[in-house]
Amino acid sequence: MNIDRSATSFPIKNNFNFLAHCSISHLYSPAAAASNHVLERQVQAGRQSIFEFAGDANIGLKFKKGFGAMMKTSADNITMTTNTSEAISMIANGYPWQPGDQILSYTHEYPANHYPWVVQTQRHDVELVLLSDAAFPQTDHAKAAEVPESFARGWCFDQLISKVTDRTRVIAISHVQFTSGFAADMEKLGQFCTDKGIDLVVDAAQSLGCLPVYPETWNAAAVASAGWKWMLGPIGTGVMYTRPDFRDKIAITMSGADHMKQDTNYLDHSWAPHTTGQKFEYSTVSYAVLAGLATSVTELFGQTTMEAVRDHNFALQDLLVEHLDATRYQPVLHVPKHRSGILALIPLTQSDKQVCAALEKENIIVTPRDGYVRVAPHLCSTEDEVMQAVEALNRV
Numbered sequence: 001m002n003i004d005r006s007a008t009s010f011p012i013k014n015n016f017n018f019l020a021h022c023s024i025s026h027l028y029s030p031a032a033a034a035s036n037h038v039l040e041r042q043v044q045a046g047r048q049s050i051f052e053f054a055g056d057a058n059i060g061l062k063f064k065k066g067f068g069a070m071m072k073t074s075a076d077n078i079t080m081t082t083n084t085s086e087a088i089s090m091i092a093n094g095y096p097w098q099p100g101d102q103i104l105s106y107t108h109e110y111p112a113n114h115y116p117w118v119v120q121t122q123r124h125d126v127e128l129v130l131l132s133d134a135a136f137p138q139t140d141h142a143k144a145a146e147v148p149e150s151f152a153r154g155w156c157f158d159q160l161i162s163k164v165t166d167r168t169r170v171i172a173i174s175h176v177q178f179t180s181g182f183a184a185d186m187e188k189l190g191q192f193c194t195d196k197g198i199d200l201v202v203d204a205a206q207s208l209g210c211l212p213v214y215p216e217t218w219n220a221a222a223v224a225s226a227g228w229k230w231m232l233g234p235i236g237t238g239v240m241y242t243r244p245d246f247r248d249k250i251a252i253t254m255s256g257a258d259h260m261k262q263d264t265n266y267l268d269h270s271w272a273p274h275t276t277g278q279k280f281e282y283s284t285v286s287y288a289v290l291a292g293l294a295t296s297v298t299e300l301f302g303q304t305t306m307e308a309v310r311d312h313n314f315a316l317q318d319l320l321v322e323h324l325d326a327t328r329y330q331p332v333l334h335v336p337k338h339r340s341g342i343l344a345l346i347p348l349t350q351s352d353k354q355v356c357a358a359l360e361k362e363n364i365i366v367t368p369r370d371g372y373v374r375v376a377p378h379l380c381s382t383e384d385e386v387m388q389a390v391e392a393l394n395r396v
C-alpha cells in the first residue's frame, strides 16, 4: 500500500501517537480543506456558491461514486446521511411491519443499532429478540487464553439459528462489535438470511474503511456507517447502502424538497420521490462536511484496496501482540474470519481506564471500553508507532 504516512499527510502525528481509529478519528487534512472550501465559498458567494458545485464538482456525485467503488456497488445505491442512527432509524421506521413480526439483534449492540428497533416495539406489535453473549472461537496463538465469560462480547451462529422463527423479518447486527472487535462472518450470515427470506441490516460503523464491506456479496438489505471513525471524515457524516428491492419496500418517514424528482420546482407538490438512494436524502444535506467525507473516500481510500488496508492493520496488530507482556494483558485473538480493526486487550493488573489514562500522559491514544483496552491502528499507522505503544503498555 503506497500511502504517505508522514505528519504532512496526517498532522495529528505532531501531537499524538493515535491508535484509536475505532473512536473519533483525526480528520484527513485534504478532507478538512474540502469542507473549509465549501464553507468559504458560501462566505464569499452565498447562493452562487452552490452552482460552483455542479457537474464534475458535484459533492453528492463524488460521494456516491466514491462509496460505490469502495463497496463494489452502484452509486445509485448510496445515500448521504448525518450518522448511522439516522440511517437505521429511516429503515426501521419505514419497514412494512405486520403484527407479530420479530427483529433479531444482539444484546450489546451500539445504541445506533438498538434504539431504532426499540422504537418499533413501542409503535407496533413487534418484538425485539436479542442474542446473548457467547464465547467466541480464538486462534491457537500461544498467548490466547480463553476469554473470561464476563468479557465475551460476541455472539454465535448456533444461538442465532435457534432464535430465528418464521416471524423473523429483520436481523440487525454490527459487522464489528465496538467493544471486543468481534467481526461477524457476513458471508455466512448473508447466505443464511437469503435462504430464510430475512432482511439483513448491518451497522458497519466499525468496519467501513477498515475491512472489505461488500453488501452485494452478503446480499445485505441495508448497510449504514458513520464517516468519522475508520473513514477519517468529519463528525456529522454518514453513509448508507440500500439494495434496490429493499429500498422500494421502505416507506418514506422523513420528507422535504430534496428527494423529490421535481427538484427546485417547489410548488409542484406531486408525490414523486427518487427511487435511488436519494430517496432518503429528504432535505438540504450538510454539504461542507459531506464534501470532506467525499474527499476521504475518493482521495485517500481511492489510493488502495480494502484488502490491503485490512492486511496492513492486521500486521500491525500481530506486531503488538508479539511484543505484549502476557502477564499484564490478555489479548482477545479472534480467528481470522472474526478479526477486525479493533485489537481488544484485557488488562490483568489495572483497569482499562487506568491503562488508557497512563498512555495518554505520553500522548499515546488508545481507548477504554467496557473493560477492554482497544488498540486500533489504521492505514496511516506505522510499526514504530505500534512499538512505542507496546513498550508503554508493558511499562505503565
Ligand SMILES: Cc1ncc(COP(=O)(O)O)c(C=O)c1O
Pocket: 022, 023, 082, 083, 084, 085, 086, 110, 112, 113, 174, 176, 177, 178, 203, 205, 206, 225, 226, 238
Ligand atoms: C458499532 C457502532 N455503530 C455506530 C456508531 C456511531 O453511531 P452514530 O453514527 O449514530 O453516531 C458507533 C460509534 O462508536 C459504533 O461503534
